[in-house]
Amino acid sequence: MKIRVEHGEFPENEIVLRCKELDEEMMEVLALLRERSAKIICFKDGETHFLLPGDILYAEAVDGRIFIYTSDAVYETHQSLSALLNKHEEVGLVRIGKAQLCNLYHVARLKSLPNSRIEITLKNNERLIASRHYAQNLKEMLGLLE
Amino acid sequence: MKKDFVNSGFARLYTWMTKAKYTMGIFFALYVVFYLFFGIIIKDMNVSLNFFTAVQMLFTCLLIGIMQQIFIPLDKISLIRCAAWIASGTVITVLAELMFRWFSLFPAWCFPVFTVFMILGMLFMVLAVYLELHRETKSLNRNLEKFQNKQNPEII
Numbered sequence: 001m002k003i004r005v006e007h008g009e010f011p012e013n014e015i016v017l018r019c020k021e022l023d024e025e026m027m028e029v030l031a032l033l034r035e036r037s038a039k040i041i042c043f044k045d046g047e048t049h050f051l052l053p054g055d056i057l058y059a060e061a062v063d064g065r066i067f068i069y070t071s072d073a074v075y076e077t078h079q080s081l082s083a084l085l086n087k088h089e090e091v092g093l094v095r096i097g098k099a100q101l102c103n104l105y106h107v108a109r110l111k112s113l114p115n116s117r118i119e120i121t122l123k124n125n126e127r128l129i130a131s132r133h134y135a136q137n138l139k140e141m142l143g144l145l146e
Numbered sequence: 147m148k149k150d151f152v153n154s155g156f157a158r159l160y161t162w163m164t165k166a167k168y169t170m171g172i173f174f175a176l177y178v179v180f181y182l183f184f185g186i187i188i189k190d191m192n193v194s195l196n197f198f199t200a201v202q203m204l205f206t207c208l209l210i211g212i213m214q215q216i217f218i219p220l221d222k223i224s225l226i227r228c229a230a231w232i233a234s235g236t237v238i239t240v241l242a243e244l245m246f247r248w249f250s251l252f253p254a255w256c257f258p259v260f261t262v263f264m265i266l267g268m269l270f271m272v273l274a275v276y277l278e279l280h281r282e283t284k285s286l287n288r289n290l291e292k293f294q295n296k297q298n299p300e301i302i
Contacts, residue, residue: 110290
């Protein structure tokens with residue numbers, strides 16, 4: 001399959017798939033695109049918002065409520081952390097604590113701490129801590145553990 | 147029967163204690179080297195290490211190693227724990243020196259100098275732990291960069 005990316009002054013991003021027939025490979029690409037474009041329903045100030053999974057910086061559970069943090073706002077969602085992780089793991093979500101998920105694509109740097117924890121600095125300079133148990137999970141995802 | 151022994155409390159205690167062998171070995175070597183080193187710098191003394199002193203030193207070093215396992219196993223390292231290990235190691239060294247009178251025939255300065263060297267040895271071991279953390283931080287960031295470049299959905 002040939003992949004061509006055109007850069008230019010287009011009004012919006014567009015993906016065009018050209019094929020003789022929708023074979024298995026093309027169906028996989030379509031499934032991937034659909035997954036990526038699936039939006040998360042969340043709420044802020046009484047309004048409903050549709051959030052792209054890739055926009056999540058991190059998510060956390062506080063008193064049984066799930067909050068999603070993006071670069072410019074905080075939203076609440078009715079989905080559990082496990083559901084968010086299962087549905088959107090491919091956008092880089094990883095569990096860093098019992099009540100926290102983090103998006104690895106929005107991480108600026110990591111720092112190994114005593115007690116086997118990892119300090120995570122996001123690109124907006126917010127800091128999170130991966131607990132001892134979930135630090136192993138993070139290392140595994142980054143290919144540091146077999 | 148064999149399976150029972152493998153899972154027994156003794157077997158678990160034994161395997162846990164063997165984790166102290168690395169520290170025990172290093173400290174035993176340091177003890178022996180510094181003890182004999184005094185024989186070189188003190189001109190009018192003929193210093194040799196007898197069997198019983200060596201055994202006493204070996205068990206003292208085993209205790210220091212066990213304390214390391216108690217206070218700073220690899221998954222529970224913190225500054226307070228490191229300080230606690232150094233303090234316990236110092237107490238063990240001083241008590242062993244006083245109890246076994248290793249330096250009774252040596253000049254008075256040998257006892258404190260030996261103790262200071264042992265404390266330095268522990269500090270260097272803690273430094274090694276922190277260097278390991280620094281190395282791991284580098285690996286984490288290198289792999290994070292690889293992960294972000296390899297699978298970035300915006301690039302796909």
